[in-house]
Amino acid sequence: MALDSDTQKFKYIGTRPDRPDGLDKVTGRARFGADFSMPGMLHGAILRSPHAHAKILKIDATKALALRGVKAVVTRADFPTGLTGEDWNIQENVMAGEKALYDGHAVAAVAATSQLIARDALKLIEVEYEVLRHVTDVDKAMADDAPVIREGAADYSVPEGMHPNIVRYMESGRGDLEAGFAAADLVLEQSYKTEAAHQGYIEPHACVGQLGADGKGELWCCTQGHWFVRQMCTAVLGLEATQLRVTPSEIGGGFGGKTTVFIDPVALALSRKANRPVKIVMSRSEVLRASGPTSSASMDIKMGMTRDGKITAASGTFRMQGGAFPGAPVDVTTMLAFANYDIADVHHIGFDVMTNRPKQAAYRAPGAPMGAFAVESMLDELCRQLGLDPIDTRLKNAVKEGTRATFGPKFPPVGLIETLEAAKAHPQYNTPLGPNQGRGVASGYWMNWGGETSASVAIGEDGTVQVSIGTPDIGGSRASMALMAAEAFGVPYDNVRVNIADTGTLGINEPTHGSRATFASGLATVEAAKEAIGKLCKRAADKWGIDAEAVTWEDGFAKPSGPNAGEFPPLSIAEIAAEMGSTGGPISGHFESSPDGFGGSFGTHIVDLEVDPETGRSTILRYLVVQDAGKAIHPAYVEGQFQGGAVQGIGWALNEEYIYGADGRLQNPIFLDYRVPVASDLPMIDTIIVEVPNPGHPYGVRGVGETGITPPLPAVANAVRDAIGVRMTQLPLTPPRVLAAIKGRG
Amino acid sequence: MVAVNLWSGLRALADGQEVVEVEGETVGQLLDALVAAYPGLAPAMERGVSISVDGQIIPKNRGAKVNTDSEVFILQRLYAG
Amino acid sequence: MSKIHVTTTVNGDEVEYLCDPRETLLDCLRDRVGLTGAKEGCGTGDCGACSVTLDGRLVCSCLVLGAEAEGKEVTTIEGMATGDTLHPLQRKFIEHAALQCGICTPGILIAAKALLEKNPDPTETEMRYWLAGNLCRCTGYDKIIRAVMDAAQEMREAS
Numbered sequence: 009m010a011l012d013s014d015t016q017k018f019k020y021i022g023t024r025p026d027r028p029d030g031l032d033k034v035t036g037r038a039r040f041g042a043d044f045s046m047p048g049m050l051h052g053a054i055l056r057s058p059h060a061h062a063k064i065l066k067i068d069a070t071k072a073l074a075l076r077g078v079k080a081v082v083t084r085a086d087f088p089t090g091l092t093g094e095d096w097n098i099q100e101n102v103m104a105g106e107k108a109l110y111d112g113h114a115v116a117a118v119a120a121t122s123q124l125i126a127r128d129a130l131k132l133i134e135v136e137y138e139v140l141r142h143v144t145d146v147d148k149a150m151a152d153d154a155p156v157i158r159e160g161a162a163d164y165s166v167p168e169g170m171h172p173n174i175v176r177y178m179e180s181g182r183g184d185l186e187a188g189f190a191a192a193d194l195v196l197e198q199s200y201k202t203e204a205a206h207q208g209y210i211e212p213h214a215c216v217g218q219l220g221a222d223g224k225g226e227l228w229c230c231t232q233g234h235w236f237v238r239q240m241c242t243a244v245l246g247l248e249a250t251q252l253r254v255t256p257s258e259i260g261g262g263f264g265g266k267t268t269v270f271i272d273p274v275a276l277a278l279s280r281k282a283n284r285p286v287k288i289v290m291s292r293s294e295v296l297r298a299s300g301p302t303s304s305a306s307m308d309i310k311m312g313m314t315r316d317g318k319i320t321a322a323s324g325t326f327r328m329q330g331g332a333f334p335g336a337p338v339d340v341t342t343m344l345a346f347a348n349y350d351i352a353d354v355h356h357i358g359f360d361v362m363t364n365r366p367k368q369a370a371y372r373a374p375g376a377p378m379g380a381f382a383v384e385s386m387l388d389e390l391c392r393q394l395g396l397d398p399i400d401t402r403l404k405n406a407v408k409e410g411t412r413a414t415f416g417p418k419f420p421p422v423g424l425i426e427t428l429e430a431a432k433a434h435p436q437y438n439t440p441l442g443p444n445q446g447r448g449v450a451s452g453y454w455m456n457w458g459g460e461t462s463a464s465v466a467i468g469e470d471g472t473v474q475v476s477i478g479t480p481d482i483g484g485s486r487a488s489m490a491l492m493a494a495e496a497f498g499v500p501y502d503n504v505r506v507n508i509a510d511t512g513t514l515g516i517n518e519p520t521h522g523s524r525a526t527f528a529s530g531l532a533t534v535e536a537a538k539e540a541i542g543k544l545c546k547r548a549a550d551k552w553g554i555d556a557e558a559v560t561w562e563d564g565f566a567k568p569s570g571p572n573a574g575e576f577p578p579l580s581i582a583e584i585a586a587e588m589g590s591t592g593g594p595i596s597g598h599f600e601s602s603p604d605g606f607g608g609s610f611g612t613h614i615v616d617l618e619v620d621p622e623t624g625r626s627t628i629l630r631y632l633v634v635q636d637a638g639k640a641i642h643p644a645y646v647e648g649q650f651q652g653g654a655v656q657g658i659g660w661a662l663n664e665e666y667i668y669g670a671d672g673r674l675q676n677p678i679f680l681d682y683r684v685p686v687a688s689d690l691p692m693i694d695t696i697i698v699e700v701p702n703p704g705h706p707y708g709v710r711g712v713g714e715t716g717i718t719p720p721l722p723a724v725a726n727a728v729r730d731a732i733g734v735r736m737t738q739l740p741l742t743p744p745r746v747l748a749a750i751k752g753r754g
Numbered sequence: 755m756v757a758v759n760l761w762s763g764l765r766a767l768a769d770g771q772e773v774v775e776v777e778g779e780t781v782g783q784l785l786d787a788l789v790a791a792y793p794g795l796a797p798a799m800e801r802g803v804s805i806s807v808d809g810q811i812i813p814k815n816r817g818a819k820v821n822t823d824s825e826v827f828i829l830q831r832l833y834a835g
Numbered sequence: 836m837s838k839i840h841v842t843t844t845v846n847g848d849e850v851e852y853l854c855d856p857r858e859t860l861l862d863c864l865r866d867r868v869g870l871t872g873a874k875e876g877c878g879t880g881d882c883g884a885c886s887v888t889l890d891g892r893l894v895c896s897c898l899v900l901g902a903e904a905e906g907k908e909v910t911t912i913e914g915m916a917t918g919d920t921l922h923p924l925q926r927k928f929i930e931h932a933a934l935q936c937g938i939c940t941p942g943i944l945i946a947a948k949a950l951l952e953k954n955p956d957p958t959e960t961e962m963r964y965w966l967a968g969n970l971c972r973c974t975g976y977d978k979i980i981r982a983v984m985d986a987a988q989e990m991r992e993a994s
Contacts, residue, residue, distance in 0.1 A: 030929035033937035034921065036872020036912035040938055043871040123862075124855055164797035165763060178830065180761040208972045210876040210884055211938040260874070260938025261972050267834075292877040339830035355762075370834070416759055416827035417806035455811060457834035483935035483973060522834020604812050644932035648974055652935060655975030679881035679970065687976040688960075688967040704810075 019563075020494040021707055024644045025501050027487040029258075038258045041214030041230030042289045049216065050079055050119040052278050052288040053126035054271065055133050056298060057108030057115050060142035060364040060672025061155065064108060064135065067116055071132040077125040080282035081133065083116045087277060088246035095243040097333045101367045102244060102273050108137065109157060109332035110364045111673045112297030114270075119278040119286045142364040142672040146306050146329035149173045149363045157332050157362040173362045175334040178342060180415065181323070181355030188321025188353030192312025194394055199308045200382040201738040202721065203665035204329075206301040207371050208656070208684045211260020212292060213299060217275035218285040219245070225252045225279070229272055232262040232480055233519020235460075237269055238511050244273040245280075252276075255510040256480045263656070264370030267519045270299050293677040300369025301666060303328040303336040305378035313390045317401040321353040322346045322414075326379060329361045330368035336360045337368075337375030345379030346414040348424060348451050348610070349405040354414045364672055370521065372656060373454045373714035377721050381661075381739060384450040384722030389735060398449040398726075399432045402612070406451075423636030423700035424451060424610035430696045431612040431634045444619050445629065446730030451612045452718025456711040457522025458603040462515035463532035465493065465540050466596040469589075471582025473497055475533055476509040478517025479525040483652075483713070484645035488526045489533050491641050492707065496537035498564035499581055515600050523711025526641055527606055527702075532599045534706045540597030547584050547591050552576045605704015609712055611635035613654060613719035619731040624747030626662055626728060632694045638702040638710030646712050651693040653716020659685045660717070661724035665740050756784060756820055759827040767794035781805050782816030784826065802831035843904040845870065846914025854901035860894075861885045863901035864911060872912035872941045876970065883969030886942035887911045893949040895968075912941035915948065923986040923993075924948055933982035935973035943969045947983045955991050959984065 032038040069081040084103045091099050104113045116133050120126035141155040148154055150171050162175045170177065189195050215229035225247065231237050234254040242249045259266060271288040278286040290299065306327045312320040324345050330336030342356035391398045406428060407413065409421045428451065431437060441447060464476045475493050479485065490504040497504075518524065545559040548566035552559075558573035559566050565578035588595050616630040633650040640646040663683040667675040676682045701708030721739060729735050734749040755775040760768055768774055769792065776791055778784035784805070789796050805812045806827040812818045813832055820826060838853040845868055852867035859878075864870045864887070873896055876884035880895040887896045888910040889903075896909075915922045924944050927933070934940045943966060950957060950965045957965065962983055963976070971979060 024932070026929045027932070029937075030934075031921075033934055033940050034912075034925040034928050034944060035916055036870070036941045038937055039871070040874065042865075042875065122855075124857060163801060177763070178761075179763040180830075182762075209936070209938075210882055210970055210972050211874065211936070212876070258938075259936060260876075261936045263972070289875075292879065292882075337833075340832065343830060343832075374833075415829060416761070417811075417825060417829075418809045420809045455832070457832075458813065459834060484932065518834065524834060602813070602815055604810055604815055604818060606811075642932075644978070645935070648932055648935050648978060651975035651977045652973045656972070678879050679877045680879060684970060684972060685975075686967040686970060687980065688963040690963070690976055692980070693975050693977045 018495060020491045020501055021641050022643065024642060025487065027484050028490055028506060029481065029486055040211055040260050041257045044216050044228045044257055045287065046216055046218065046285040049285045049287050050121060050282055051123040051126045052117055052119045052275055052286045053123065053130050054114045054274060055116040055130045057104065057111065057113040059108055059137055059139050060111050060144065061140040062108045062137035063140060064104060064106060064115060065138055066136040068134040069116065072118060072129040075125065075129050075132060077121040078118060078129045079284065080119045080278050081116060082274065082277045082281055086281065087244065091243065098240050098269065099244040101333060102270060110366050112294065112366060114274065114298065117274045117278055119282045144363050144365050144668040144672055146304055146327050146361050146363060149329060149361050150327065150359065157364065161334055161362060174359050175362055176360035178339060178358040179356065180342060183353030185321050185323055185353050185355050189312040192320040193315040194390060195310065195312040196386055196389055197310045198386055198737060200385065202305045202378045202381055203739060204301040204304040205371065205660040205664045206296055206682065207263035207265035209261030209263060209265060212290040212295045213271050214289040215272045215275050216285055216287040217272060217279050219276040219280040223247050223251050225276055227252060227254045227272055227276065228257055229254065230257045230259045230266060232259065232266040232482060232521055234511050235478065235516045236267055236519050237272055240269045241273045241276055245276055253510060253512040256508055259480050259482050262482055263372045264374060264521060265300055267521050268300065268369050292679060296677040296682055297674050298366055300367050302371035302374060303330050303368045307378065307382040309382045309386050311386050311390060313394060315394060317394065317396045317404045319349055319351050319405045322351050323355040324382065325357040327359045327361060329363040329365065331365040332362055333367045334360055334362065335368060340375030341379040343415045344376045344453055345383050347453050348407060350407055350411045351414055372653060372717040376452065376454055376718045377657060377660065380450065380452045380718045381721035381725065385725050385737065388722065388726040388729065399428055402451055403428050420607060421700055421703065422608055422610055423698050426698045426700055427610055427612040427634040427636060430698055431614055431632065434632055434696065436614050436616065436630050436632050439616065439630065441616065444621055444731055446617060446727040448615050448723040448725065448727030448730060449612065450719040450723035450726060451610060452715055453608060453610050454523060454714040454718060455608040456527065456606040457524040458528050458606045459518035459522060459524050460516045460602050461528040461532045462517055462600040463529055463536050464514065464596060464598045465533065465536045466594065467540060467581065467585050467588065469585055471580065471585040472503040472505065473499060475504060475506045476514060477506065477529040477533065478509055478514045479520040479529045480508050482520050483648060484642060485525045487645065488530060488641040492530045492533050493537055496534045497541065497581065498562065523713040524606065527705055527709050527711045528603055530641065530709055531603050531705055535599035536597040538597065539599065540595055543595045544581060544584050547588065548579045550591065605702065607638060607702030607704055607710045609636050609710045609715045611715045611719055613723045615723045615727045617724065617727045617731065619728060619746060621750060624743035624750060626741060626746065628658060628690055630691060633716060634696040634698060635712060635715055636698045636700050636710060637712045638705065639699055639708035640697050641709060643697060646697055647695045649712045650695045650716045654693050654720050655685050655690060657717040657720025658724060661721045661739055661741060663740050663742060756822055756824060756826055758784060758788060761828060764795065764798055764828060767798060768792040778820060780816060780820060781807065781812055781818045784820055804829040804832045839902045841902055841905050843906065844908045846910055856902060858901045859897050860899040860901050860904050861896035864896060870911050870913050874938055874941065883946060884939050884942040886945040886969065888945065888949060893946055912945055915944060922948065923989050924983065927982040927986040931978045931982035931985065933974065933978040939969060939971045943971065943979060951987050951990060955987060957987065
């Protein structure tokens with residue numbers, strides 16, 4: 009695809025207009041998942057297992073059904089049988105079958121005339137369990153004596169003789185590791201661990217579902233991708249895909265966690281049984297116990313480096329648990345762990361392991377931050393022991409266009425070197441540090457995504473533009489779409505209205521995930537606009553009695569392309585639109601594809617922090633994010649993605665973790681104890697947007713959402729090492745752990 | 755013929771070869787030819803893989819064109835987040 | 836269980852509702868009064884998404900019972916703008932791109948307004964501690980703090 013951005017001056021792209029939905033969102037008018045209601049609606053509530061692993065012997069709902077106001081109870085018996093693969097996994101996760109597989113696993117659900125009655129009814133459902141041995145730690149789950157979560161869950165890749173909890177195994181790499189390590193002046197080996205972190209969206213999952221005996225249904229929910237919801241719900245309930253229409257509400261954060269379903273099929277199943285719409289809203293503790301956090305990881309890394317800072321070889325073993333189902337993102341972890349660097353001899357081993365924890369869900373750059381923590385920590389240690397500058401060393405090894413990636417192919421144009429150079433030139437890098445203060449540097453990568461995409465534009469009778477896309481606006485993407493449409497049509501930004509279409513209105517769209525919305529929906533919007541512009545030119549050509557090819561589109565006007573085309577006064581989009589009913593009918597444009605030209609985004613972060621030697625608490629003093637955006641459509645929202653990703657990473661590095669008791673129950677299922685960063689924890693987050701255009705997008709866009717969470721884990725750990733003189737290899741770096749490390753320093 | 759690079763975990767399923775040569779003008783034709791030549795790869799292909807052609811990662815577009823001199827890698831199935 | 840009759844004032848209007856003694860003010864505002872601007876993010880007073888003022892005092896409405904609003908004055912996000920004129924904080928939040936998903940925005944605006952009414956010229960640190968009870972998972976708080984600082988300055992200059 010032609011890259012216009014080198015030659016083109018932009019009028020709208022790169023500006024910072026107010027977002028189109030701003031007014032709704034600052035006045036409380038915007039309707040989020042829990043804000044939707046229906047006439048005759050019932051309220052649903054879900055009974056969850058208190059055990060980490062237990063056989064369900066009997067469920068008796070007689071007393072619950074006898075409670076006044078209770079209209080329906082569903083258990084797994086109300087769902088179809090015979091599902092396979094991921095459809096079965098999702099069904100089993102939304103409603104347990106023979107066994108409860110983790111603390112919080114749904115075992116039954118109630119619909120009643122009020123939420124209070126529904127909750128009261130849950131207490132009347134009698135469940136008989138046979139408690140089984142459980143395991144929540146990834147390394148323990150691989151041990152010979154570990155309880156088996158489910159026999160036969162492993163796929164073809166697992167060699168014989170491994171524990172049944174190991175469900176996928178992977179190996180990749182190239183070159184001669186032995187020779188590579190032999191060529192090094194320093195070889196280090198170290199193990200690292202990261203705990204599971206939750207996406208922590210402030211809006212709990214919420215939906216209203218209505219499903220009739222005719223197999224036709226409607227669903228309103230907060231989701232990153234309503235076609236995914238449609239596919240999953242219809243598969244779990246045995247419906248035809250297009251008989252369920254899913255309309256997304258505004259979404260209160262997702263970060264990957266709202267690309268799947270937890271409560272939606274349950275609301276639909278209750279509705280089918282009660283013949284009334286059913287609303288379910290998760291509580292915060294349900295969100296933490298039963299929606300998907302990310303994986304926890306246990307990793308062994310070995311790297312070799314020459315005295316002058318060249319990485320000679322690297323190998324890693326990555327063990328990741330994804331809860332009671334296959335799917336830990338170890339494939340991405342192995343692929344990206346060493347991907348920042350040009351390394352000839354490299355090898356990865358990966359294990360996807362099941363434990364008695366909730367089914368992991370995607371979380372911002374799924375799989376990448378764990379590997380980055382291990383590898384960038386070790387790189388920092390190599391630099392430290394060899395007396396090398398961490399940015400210069402990264403520059404010496406950084407990948408660029410044409411470098412053979414550690415996962416095989418050669419890189420297209422990428423911006424790692426540009427981010428490193430900008431970070432090095434930033435004043436923060438040379439700001440003097442005081443006592444107990446430390447500085448950490450790390451880089452990270454996310455390869456981004458295209459995905460199935462469908463978009464339409466339609467011209468209004470007054471010449472304004474309506475854009476319909478299928479990717480929910482989770483962080484200002486309506487503004488980006490409107491800017492791109494304004495640029496393509498040459499009409500003012502305010503003349504564009506962007507709508508998020510429901511599943512009944514457009515073809516399939518993948519969710520707002522993979523940092524793809526601005527890239528893929530943006531590309532589809534621009535291409536749809538081009539189709540509409542072709543039609544606008546044709547109408548002008550017909551009016552002037554010349555060939556359509558002799559008409560060009562410029563700044564919102566159709567014009568004869570040159571003197572040979574004839575002399576006609578330009579026709580504005582409004583003038584053509586005003587007559588369209590009588591010149592051939594409505595004018596619209598459409599585009600659909602699974603675009604492949606997504607370009608990956610590299611980032612480099614610098615963090616300065618201070619560790620309180622009395623308490624072990626780390627305070628972030630300064631933070632810099634440098635990242636390649638390809639082309640920033642709305643720079644304020646690009647900065648926002650950088651800042652938000654960095655702070656989620658800071659939380660994962662310093663405080664956030666899933667804490668399980670010996671009984672396998674989650675000990676911290678509220679925000680008081682699952683401690684996400686608050687305003688007083690942080691300084692301003694400085695940003696630099698690097699723009700190395702992506703040749704795969706008409707305006708050079710690269711997705712920017714995910715890369716930003718990858719560098720903070722190691723950057724923070726490297727800074728703590730700098731501050732306290734001890735290398736910490738297990739996240740999070742909570743005050744007690746840091747304090748213990750300081751005391752142990754002796 | 756197009757040279758297709760396999761990740762090391764797949765090599766055991768393709769007679770230990772790191773690079774295999776198969777006929778095909780599109781990604782889909784290459785994948786089908788791979789399974790025809792090495793039936794042991796079938797479960798891996800059914801589970802899903804991604805392909806890289808000349809540095810561009812192609813998650814699932816079977817129609818993407820491949821030239822005889824293209825550099826092709828089979829990668830783990832990738833997904834978004 | 837019999838319901839409690841509550842007469843209260845919400846955003847200047849007299850409002851009556853019947854509520855279960857267990858229902859929170861947040862439930863009553865959302866389900867009985869029909870004002871869904873205040874959000875439930877946690878139900879335990881940790882996230883601030885349900886922030887409202889009760890007789891001028893900033894509270895988490897998920898920690899107040901609906902029955903406690905009897906005879907009191909409640910202000911929610913729906914009462915922040917004057918007609919079609921946005922409060923300076925609302926305007927600055929849009930201008931500074933201080934929201935991404937927007938779910939925390941109503942609570943943060945209510946909390947920030949309460950701060951500026953007490954202290955028209957807070958330092959950045961004072962703002963950060965005041966807003967520490969309002970979680971935002973999207974922005975990293977940078978643009979939120981900038982928007983509040985900018986609004987505070989504009990409000991000082993206007994007064």
